[in-house]
Amino acid sequence: VLANLAAGIACDCVALADLGCASVDEASAQLAARLERSPCDLLVGYSLGGRIALELAASRPELVPRLALLAAGMGIEDANERAVRAGEDDRRAEDLRVHGLERFIDAWYAMPLFADFRGCPAFAATRARRLAGNAEFWARCVSGCSAGRTRPRWDALPALASRTVLVVGERDERYAAASERARRIAPELRVETVFASGHALPLESPVRCARIIEEALCPPNRSTSRDFA
Numbered sequence: 001v002l003a004n005l006a007a008g009i010a011c012d013c014v015a016l017a018d019l020g021c022a023s024v025d026e027a028s029a030q031l032a033a034r035l036e037r038s039p040c041d042l043l044v045g046y047s048l049g050g051r052i053a054l055e056l057a058a059s060r061p062e063l064v065p066r067l068a069l070l071a072a073g074m075g076i077e078d079a080n081e082r083a084v085r086a087g088e089d090d091r092r093a094e095d096l097r098v099h100g101l102e103r104f105i106d107a108w109y110a111m112p113l114f115a116d117f118r119g120c121p122a123f124a125a126t127r128a129r130r131l132a133g134n135a136e137f138w139a140r141c142v143s144g145c146s147a148g149r150t151r152p153r154w155d156a157l158p159a160l161a162s163r164t165v166l167v168v169g170e171r172d173e174r175y176a177a178a179s180e181r182a183r184r185i186a187p188e189l190r191v192e193t194v195f196a197s198g199h200a201l202p203l204e205s206p207v208r209c210a211r212i213i214e215e216a217l218c219p220p221n222r223s224t225s226r227d228f229a
Contacts, residue, residue: 005210040065043067045070050069051072052145054074055151070167075152085146088148092143093140097136113172157186165192165215166182166189169204179193192212194212
């Protein structure tokens with residue numbers, strides 16, 4: 001995505017490991033500290049990064065002038081579903097600690113969520129990069145930042161909608177459905193649908209993500225919905 005942004009756009013890319021990620025709250029607090037030192041014009045987050053960005057925008061809106069959420073969820077509201085998800089993620093974390101990254105990564109990318117990405121040219125390099133990661137960090141992140149342990153933030157959408165763009169892949173069915181609900185809750189919210197893409201938007205469609213980020217920085221006009229072919 002960075003390679004496809006217009007010249008002159010300066011980006012500070014923050015790795016999840018730099019935010020601790022023992023919980024979304026901790027990661028949000030670490031990100032807030034960075035933005036207090038070095039403010040931004042637009043905060044962009046993908047997937048879990050988007051969930052952390054949303055938490056920061058909801059709790060410290062003065063630090064987030066504009067927000068772009070790529071394939072990011074708003075949280076699980078049902079208490080039973082939250083408990084189930086937390087248990088699933090705890091088991092994933094334990095399996096990772098016992099059996100290592102390769103088994104975890106193969107099981108992770110076998111989920112239906114990544115069906116499109118598995119056929120993407122960037123998949124092999126991404127898998128290799130993940131294999132070089134820190135297993136203990138990812139175990140802590142998967143468990144601590146579980147959607148089952150993170151407060152839902154649907155209620156924050158109306159206040160953030162006028163300065164937020166939510167981006168979803170056309171084939172990312174769960175997140176596309178969530179984006180429709182988000183738009184009903186916050187009609188001012190700008191929703192961008194990227195055609196022929198699934199959940200791994202920055203890797204499947206880097207050029208289209210770059211164009212959306214550029215428009216989020218300098219929006220030509222407000223629009224509640226657009227499609228990117």
